[in-house]
Amino acid sequence: MTPAIEVMRGHRSIRKFTGQPLTESQLEAIMASAQAASSSSFLQASAVIRVTDPGIRAQVMNLCANQAYVGSAAEFWVFCADFHRHLHWVPEARTGFAEQLLIGAIDTALMGQNALTAAESLGLGGVFIGAVRNHPYQLSELLELPAGVIPLFGLCLGHPDQDPEPKPRLPKALMFSENRYPNEPETELMTEYDRQVRHYYQTRTGGNKDMTWTGQIADILAREARPFMLEFLRSQGYCLR
CATH class of the missing domain: 1.20.5 (Single alpha-helices involved in coiled-coils or other helix-helix interfaces)
Incomplete structure (x- = not known):
């Protein structure tokens, strides 16, 4: 196997970190790798908020179900779909289509995966945080996200302070x-x-x-997840048509 394949196959979610910060060269490498991800029609419909202010980080952690690693990781980034940038530079652009939500979500997910894989190749670890969608209105206000920008997921990054087994994937x-x-x-x-x-x-x-996998699925899909999400998406200018 190549080193890249070994890194990807060895992925584990890390939820416990040392207090060691990332270096500037590590941050630059991770950001550059994230930006190198594929982009549909080269729209680059993503924005990443690096949350460095301790007070804002604490509020974000509270909005993310008080998951401690959101506060303790060396880095916490919020990945967003972003068509606000396009409307700023091209005001006549037509937005609000459901397809654009898919484009923004896919572009941003690819960026996030690139970022985490790059971090893991540097000996770092991380975990994605879907709980940024628990309180999208409050989070958007806190991070001053304008119309056209929606938070999709967070990413904790840092030096691992645990060594969990990889979670078994489907055959x-x-x-x-x-x-x-x-x-x-x-x-x-x-x-x-x-x-x-x-x-x-x-x-x-x-x-x-x-818990089995099918048991977990039965538990998760037995209830509606985040029923406010469609209203929030439309309030930010998505899924209007």
Whole structure:
């Protein structure tokens, strides 16, 4: 395997960090790598807010379900879809289409993954924070996000102070197919995968979590997630048509 593949296959979410800051050269390398991500039609429809003010960071952590690592990581970045920039420079641009939400989300996700992979290649670690969407109105006000900008996810970065096992992924045969979507999923593969995930959680939590992958999905998808999100997106100028 190449070093790049080894880094990507060795990914673990890190939620405990030392107090060591990142160097300027590390920050520059991560930012440059993020910007090198592919961009649909070269729209570059993303913005990244690096939260360095301790007071603002504390408020962001509070809005993100008080996840301690949002406050303790050396770096916390908020990745946003951004069409405000386009409207500023080209006021006649037509925005508000659902497709533009997809473009902004995809562009920004690619940037985020590039950033984390670059950080991991430098011996750093991180974890994505979807909880930035828990209180989008308050977060947007705190970070002074104008219309056309929506927070999609956060990213903690820092020097790892833990060494967790990689979380087992779905078997390739359940995710990859050829020419067409498979007619029936492989029941035996899913049964074995559920066993692996249960073992992972039991080992990771010292027996405190007994959960399969399908059990986790049943729990998560049994309730509506963030029912306010469509209203927020429209308030920021997305999904109007």
